[in-house]
Amino acid sequence: MSDMTTRRRWSALLLMLVLALVAGACASDTEPDEETAADAPAGSEEAASGEDLGSLVVGSTNFDEQELVAEMYALSLEDAGFSVERRYQLGSREVVLPALTSGEIDVYPEYVGTALEFLNGGAGEATGDTAATTELLRAAFAEQGVDVLEPSEAQDKNGLVVRAETAEELDLSTVSDLAAVAGELTLGGPPECPERPLCIPGYADVYGVTFGDFRALDAGGPVTIEALDSGEIDVALLFTTDGVIAANDWVLLEDDMDLQPAENITPVIRAEASSPEAVAALDAVSAVLTTENVTEMIRQLRVDLADPSEVAEAFLTEQGVIG
Amino acid sequence: MSPLLAQSRPFPDWEWIQRNGDIVLEQGVQHVQLTVAAVAIGFLIAFPLALLASRRRRLAGPVLQVTGVLFTIPSLALFVGLVPLTGLSTTTALIPLTLYTLLILVRNTIAGLDSVPSEVVEAARAMGFREAALLRSVELPLALPVIIAGVRIATVTTIGLVTVTALIGQGGWGQIILSGFQRQNLTPTLVGFLLSVVLAVTLDLLLVALERRLSPWSRKAAR
């Protein structure tokens, strides 16, 4: 690298930092104005409906799709007149769910099947039937003071993914195909996988697939992807909507014995924090989500590296949910 | 850079900066708040402890030994250990952060008080200074450079540790670093990282300036 480019890089960096701070300072300068501007119409609406909508904390677990959908909830709630605090990428469900029941957050996106099996300790009640699974989830969550809203059409499941060479070499296309060879393979996935009913124990029970080793990585994030690419692991637990799978010509093994239940994306909200206005704002988001458009948006996040807030805002505006 | 995610995002990513300037600032405020709170609370607890330990020498050994052992526990373990008790709250981040500053501050405050020449203390006593006045107008001013050196180390260390709390949903700029990493967008990661370095250096220099003001007679800083 020549001196010139080094120097240019450094000055770019410096400029970048200064800009980041200036942008922040400007944003905070204009904030009061924005607030008053935003408050004015909201205020008149409030006058019309005669109530103060208050504030809500929107949370998410630790992967892109969660942040995307959570941001949609946040934008829609803000559009309805709530003030929203965003707390994204908090950790696994094991961490975020207690945060919901303890009132640290008020709402986050869930997946009906996995959430049910999590709450019932892997009783196997979740099925491919969205409505039935949702009803059971409602009952399970009710004890915790949490409301399960109407599920969206969009589904995102966990899936086992292998490199194309591995698939070819071992002749793999379904999860069942793994049974004979899994003992020689290393699985990589989120650290919670070994204790999740629909993860390692599920594959063992339903398919008789027992992997030779497991590496605790991340929830379908860069660490898992890197490990699969470099050959550190042979099989990765990723999300079926992840555009990275297609972008790398990887093979998503078909869940031929239907271990993975219906996984519709659904807002779950603390009953105490819920209100008809909040439900309406969250339902408005669920109404426009489909597996196809979520998959496309995840592709934008993962392959084009777009910002979740950017993608969420563009999508909701286009769908007329906010504006 | 990961070859897997097609790098269609430029670097530096001006668009990201424009979009997220306010978040960067917001997280910066949290970063500073956590740091200042940890150091301030740490100091409030450390000072009386150190005073006690420097007065009763027998306590100093055990106090410093506990210091040594606690430092060997990585912050990640303490943060994680608190999650079941205090959830993802600021408290979960604040307790370990304070604990670490406590250890640095106790150590340096004891050292500071010890660095006051005994002749000076004797002379002050002979001049009729009572304990409280002795502490306030003789010992503290003389110990100040070393005490502030401790505050500086504690502050700079805490700023770095705050970034780790991103793993438990806190963490100021740590969150920007982590989300940039998860999305493999270098701009946020680098912005969060460099800003926390800049913050550490800035606060350190501010503390040096403070020390110069408070003890103009000490020509060279202790550290």
Next chain:
Amino acid sequence: MRGVLAQESLTAEVLAWLRGQDFRAIDGVPQLIGQHLMLSAAALVLACLLALPLALYLAHHRRAPVLSINAANAFRAIPAFGLLLVAFQLGGFSTLLLVLVFALIGVAPIFANTYIGIQQVDREVVDAAAGMGLTGRQQLFQVELPLASPVIMAGVRTATVNIVATVTLASVVGFGGLGSPILSGLARGLQFSASARVLAIGGAVLVALVSIGAEAALGALQRRIVPEGLQLREAARASRAAAIEQMADSTPSPT
């Protein structure tokens, strides 16, 4: 893997974990300690290689004193967590890079203590050595270095504690070590599962033990390589040693 489905008692599983069997799909304790120590040792050696020659050179020639001490202190301002994630995004996932990041954590205390250690050697002693006809190199290695060794070793020990604690972060980027039971414990929900608690608490205790053990081992090493006379003198002049230590970098930075 089998641990997941096994129905043995938790205690039996933990004992087996300590003996080296996987516990709920997490590597056995000896393996985890092995990974942790390997990374730490490599980082420490690299840190010494990076810090010692330069510090010795600068201190021996009395060059750049203010800059040297301040530069070493400035290293504290670099958050290991951020550095690791930035490095991996810039340079890809590699063990070499990982070791380099952890080594940088240890550079500051070794550098600062070496510099200060050499600098505080009595000028008269060095002059006497020069008068006896020792060359500059001989002065450094036969006079200054032995006399500075207690302070230098203190720096190496501080670096060790820092590095061992920091290596827990390796698990954030999927490189194992004793951070992985801690992070796995968090992800599996300490409220929900006893095994998650075992992992998190076990990981924390093990890192602390490894760190204390490594420090003790270096302490023993120090007693071997620091000239006997100096050790006695150090004990006798405890207060002065403490003052030097205060000036030098002997405060571990937790990570």
